[in-house]
Amino acid sequence: MQVFSKERLLQDLPSCPKVDGIDPIDAADRLAKMAAIGVTPEGGITRYPYTEEEKQVKEVFRGWMESIGLEVYEDSIGNLFGRYLGEKPELPIVMTGSHLDTVPNGGAFDGALGCLSSLLALEALIKQGKKPKRTIELAVFVDEEGSRFENGLFGSRVMMGEVTVEQLENFSDAEGITLPEAMMAQGYQPNQIDLSRRLPEDIFAFLELHIEQGKILESEGKHIGIVNGIAGPSWRSFTFLGSTDHAGNTPMHLRKDTVAAAAEFISGVEKLPRTFSPTAVATVGKVNVFPNGTNVISGKTEVVVDARDIDEASRDQMLEAITSLAQEIARNREMEVEIEKGISIPPVKVPDWIQNKIAQAAERHGLSTRTLPSGAGHDAMIVGKYVPSGMIFVPSHQGKSHSPEEWTSLPDCMNGIQVLIDTLFELAND
Structure with missing residues (x-):
């Protein structure tokens, strides 16, 4: 069984496309640093929400956001944000991101690649001197997987106003620790979740890059998946x-x-x-x-x-x-x-105009595409109920996901980041 390693990633370095402002070796190094936090004896990763492992990986990620000049803040429940201010900050923002928590003994790419891709996309825009009209905000959502409290998509649901303080007491982990207790132990304020709510009209669009978690892209030899809907x-x-x-x-x-x-x-x-x-x-x-x-x-x-x-x-x-x-x-x-x-949960359809922007970005870089649905749930499914939202998929080797065997090659990662850069900039200037 092959598992994640930086050395394995770098084996494909010669095939990586050149992306202005991004060093693929640096991308591999950052993926490896995140994968080392919560690593299991089997080579997988276990990072549950409101644990020391999650705290550690978020501190690392916060440092990366601060190092490229983003305005970084955390809300009352632990969602982490970094803002790249646009020329017209009064306009509704464009948001991008994913999550850093995992399933038990999960893989190195699910969620983590989405967060890192958003970070590298913003870093590339900054290095290229491209200032968008709209502010672009990177979101690292807490507890997407629901592995500890069986309460998945928690961070995005709170942000969109779907969770009340009273509901928090209904959830506890295998050791009997309630969700509010775990939150307070990490310094968060469960009784102030309303402060984490964002108004839909303040967000122009949301975009999430993710591994496919299926076999279609790899089997058909396609570089980029354009998600047309997220199955409910x-x-x-x-x-x-x-x-x-x-x-x-x-x-x-x-x-x-x-x-x-x-x-x-x-x-x-x-x-x-x-x-x-x-x-x-x-x-x-x-x-x-x-x-x-x-x-x-x-x-x-x-x-x-x-x-x-x-x-x-x-x-x-x-x-x-x-x-x-x-x-x-x-x-x-x-x-x-x-x-x-x-x-x-109702399914979410991706607006045609967002799909078209992703397709045009891929075409500019000579990347083949495949339109396909997402059978798995994502934070984009929650945000997409209120805000126009899209997803970019990159291939998963043999469709493996939620396991130590989860794998996406470095060239596929870089292709996805390139498309994300262009699509974000187009959305932020729409």
Whole structure:
């Protein structure tokens, strides 16, 4: 298994495009410095929000922002910002950025590359002497992954006014530490989250660079992914209720085996998305079997479905078809099925004019593009509900993500940064 290292990054140095104002060796060095903070024995990275590891990486990143002359500040919950003042600071700003927290034993590029790319893009504009009309603000959002408190996209949701003080007490980590306790231990003020809110009319556009976390760009040999929409996830739980019986003494025709029902259901779920939309997906990633004994016919099995699409109507129609399938299977097997709705986040479409700016930037540098949806959630999904938002994808080797094997080559990183530079400057002068 190959994992992140600076030496591996620099193997592709001769193939790196020249980007005015950016040294690819410096980019590799900074990625390596971040990857060393929270490194695991397996070569992955674990950086949870409101921990010493997160604090350390943010201090490093703050230093980099200050070193290029950005106006740096932190809000009441720990979102970190750096401003490159424009010629007309009274205009709504352009915002760019991502996150520095990780999943358990995650990779070196998810979130971190987006933050670093935004920093290097601003550094390049400063070195090139390009002063935008609008202020460009770099945002490092706290707790995008939700790994510690199961409360993902937290920083961007707070910024857009979606979180109240009262809701914070509902979240705690595996050790019983509540979200407010963890925040206060790091010097933040959970009772003042309203001070972190930004008005949508103060933000002209948001742009996030991210690794694809999929295989399309690499398999098709494309340099840049232009995201046309971010699929909104909707979770639904289906609990089949049959009869718990002895595995040896119960004839096959007299069983009400909920595992068998769940297996039939899961197989059906896999086939449904393609009948609704080319961008629809549905996944069963969680199954709970009760009592979960080798020699026991299960009388209760819970299956959780994650359904996504960039079109909300087709996603919801697919969910209704999935629900009908569960009910039909339960009826045919003389069982009951309990259905419980979970989270449901609306998908976000990327405006055509932002997609066009990304495409034009790529074309100027001779980079091939592919329009594609984002199946994963990102801070751009939250901000994009209120503000025109776009995403630039760079290839992920073999689609690996959320693991130590996560990898994007240095030339692909530099290509993405070049497109980000041009697109940011165009947006800031629009």
